[in-house]
Amino acid sequence: MSSPAARALPTGAPPDEDLLEVTDLVKHFPITRGILRRTIGHVRAVDGVSFRIAPGETVGLVGESGSGKSTVARLVLRLLEPTSGSIRFAGREIAHLPAKELVPLRRRMSIVFQDPVSSFDPRMTVCSVITEPLEAQGISTGREARRRAGELLELVGLSAGDLDRYPHQFSGGQAQRIAIARALSTDPRLLVCDEAVSALDVSVQAQVLNLLRRLQAELDLAYLFIAHDLNVVRYVSDRVCVMYLGRIVEQGPADQLLADPRHPYTQSLAAAIAADPRSGVRRRRGVVRGETPSPSDPPPGCHFHPRCPYAFDRCTSVVPVPVAAGPGRTASCHLVGEARGA
């Protein structure tokens, strides 16, 4: 039994207060060939990923196509089962929990996708779209569920009068608001936004980003915010994880990470984000070369080494581990940390 003093003053180890704690998460997809679907190899879509999200916090996950960021989202929500590793959500290990036991936990985590309209059944009214999770979870039905749906619509800036319309009658930004209302219907603690604003026009994108911020403050939501636009991620996130070919190469507080990136890949991303039109700053030219290799055949050692301007022998054979790169920051690069002076 621990004494009250020990509980009040946690020692060395970080306080166990994370809403989500992902450790060494791995997901391999088999590559099959022929009518017998013989497995001839594996795509290591997620290859040892660790991160945490505190209640009410926003963690941004950035990466280009093939980085595995969307697979991480699906693993966290247990829409996919991981090959190995641990996912602790609200204090419970869920990495291999059977579907039945996941049901009550699913209330506490939701997702919003890039293209909301295609994820809705076109024959369903806005009311049915929003109340479906409530009924599936047995939270409420009928008139009570409809009342809740009306409240949710008002919460996301639409009107309860829209309940009997169909999603395709709404603009892209409004449809995304409906998707957010649906995702919030079961009162989740964690909302995964998978490129949720990427397809929207900039004027509407700003509206939805403001809405997400307001909802976070009002409902104490945590976000796992996945996007490829670095400026958008910096704006919404408290902390950012940068993924490249299935691995997190760098993580840390959003402002510091992008103002002073340590990993050469993050440096390339930061340099490549389009110029700031207002200040007339143009992007630095020629910092990156080539394209991301296929995740089915990633380069050995550091995955980034064939494109890295600083690569040396060790990078081609030894996988770099995360090392401290400042307060609250890590980077997986042989040139960062103690190796820097060597």
Add this chain to the structure above:
Amino acid sequence: MPATVPTPRSVAPLLEVEDLHVEFDTPDGPVEAVTGVGLTVGAQETVAVVGESGSGKTVTALAVLQLLDGGRISRGRVLWDGTDLTGLDRRALRRIRGNEIAMIFQDPMTSLDPLYSVGHQIVEALRLHSRMSKRAARERAVELLARVGMPDPRRRLDSYPHQLSGGQRQRVMIAIALACSPRLLIADEPTTALDVTVEAQILELLRELQAEYRTAMLLVTHDMGVVAETADRVIVFYAGQVVEHGPAADVLRDPQHPYTAALLEAVPGRETDRAEPLAAIPGAVPPPRAMPPGCRFHTRCAMAWDECARDEPQLYPLSGARAARCLRHRSGTAVPVATGKGA
């Protein structure tokens, strides 16, 4: 009054679009997607057309090459080197397309033929527009692929589009577009589907090739960052009209139309204060059938006053080869409130 954007150069522009109106038929009757658009592109100049979806920017670009699918030019002219393209027959048009004006799109997969190898498609493009033996065309194709930065170009000739990455497919499209050294390249969101690191490479490639081939470019984009990086001049579209145009650096630094200013403010940048909400533009772009009276932007404009709901603004010329479609710039208009500078 046709609204035509003047070129800063004294020579006649290569491309001159005058008072363009484009209509699409719908079950509820024709709808006008572009209303009185004018623009010019001078030799070797890069002009960016920027706007959100439904602004008419892509329709305008397609209208230049008479590639409107289901739409028609109901009024206006498209002058190419002095010749009106709207009156030309298909044969004459085909001579201009590809030879003199080439186009690349956002998704190269839709314009590349999945059934033919990359080499075959470049060779076809070369031989369609110039007398050349197959062998010579193949050698030229290797050169072109190498020039657009395709790794291992000779081997890539035998690749099919689906075997290439998005960035490589866009490189192939650029190689095909440049095959006949066009005088104008129309690029419709050429980097929108690409990863940021690849986008940077493709924009740099386009810049280099433009200098090398002395090609003018009409670049259609939604991204002000891309405008800042590539364009000499910018033309801002809103709801089927040009609302502002001028030298890109000037327009971006000191926008004179409230929509341009609001668009620039709405995008989070590297310096945007994370503690503050973004300056979003309220509402949405009005549908073509329900355009508000007066200024089309007034219902969303933070600076609108009563005249804006009544008087239709023209594109008023401003100093520095600029113009803006805002009543604040109408001579004799007393602006009721001090709105500060630009934004």
